[in-house]
Amino acid sequence: MSRVGHLPVEIPEKIEVTVEDNVVTIKGPKGELSQEINEHLDISLEDNTITINRSTNSRDDKCVHGLSRSLVINMIEGVINGFEKKLELNGVGYRVQKQGSNLELKVGYSHPVVIEPAEGIELNVEGNDKIIVSGIDKQKVGETAANIRAVRPPEPYNGKGIKYIDEHISRKEGKTG
Structure with missing residues (x-):
């Protein structure tokens, strides 16, 4: 069970996030980054928070759950501070x-x-x-x-x-x- 993957990601004020077909695109003051997330994960964007949930409990899905959240956080940190x-x-x-x-x-x-x-x-x-x-x-x-x-x-x-x-x-x- 991923303890990191279940935590919601807060979106700062300066950031613009779009999610289309499991591709997360983040725009900020320093630039724009996009990352494709595993198709077995569900990404939802609600009220300045991003939550990533997995549809199955297979071993592969558990492995990429926390990784996907960390990738999104690193993208947000990168477009703000670098x-x-x-x-x-x-x-x-x-x-x-x-x-x-x-x-x-x-x-x-x-x-x-x-x-x-x-x-x-x-x-x-x-x-x-x-x-x-x-x-x-x-x-x-x-x-x-x-x-x-x-x-x-x-x-x-x-x-x-x-x-x-x-x-x-x-x-x-x-x-x-």
């Missing part, structure tokens, strides 16, 4: 530059790595070692940040690489001998 992830480069000579809307990473390879943002994603640079990925779609922001981190993941011996600002790297000792 999401952002911050990354940091650690290493001698590691730096990042912004070229138009793209990022150019110099992280120890023989060539610079160019990252192009997905649609709706904005990449910003603070100094020459911090990257801010921002947008209204939580999934795209997280995926873009993960792709940037995957260019040079942090290694445990020296701590060099690209990491999230709040990420802790467990350090290992080198060989003794």
Whole structure:
């Protein structure tokens, strides 16, 4: 039983929500997002609240019930405030530059790595070692940040690489001998 899925979602004043054929579209001050919800779930819009109910108690329907509610809440949060992830480069000579809307990473390879943002994603640079990925779609922001981190993941011996600002790297000792 999904405890999260049964809770109603409050719609703030600035938000416009439409539901058509299990596609939820949310418009807000920062943009517009739409998400297709499982056809076994019933979405009802009443008096500034969205409720999601499931028609059957099958295992698959129970699995997507809470997920669907979380997706709707994330869409509302995204069109109001947006999401952002911050990354940091650690290493001698590691730096990042912004070229138009793209990022150019110099992280120890023989060539610079160019990252192009997905649609709706904005990449910003603070100094020459911090990257801010921002947008209204939580999934795209997280995926873009993960792709940037995957260019040079942090290694445990020296701590060099690209990491999230709040990420802790467990350090290992080198060989003794």
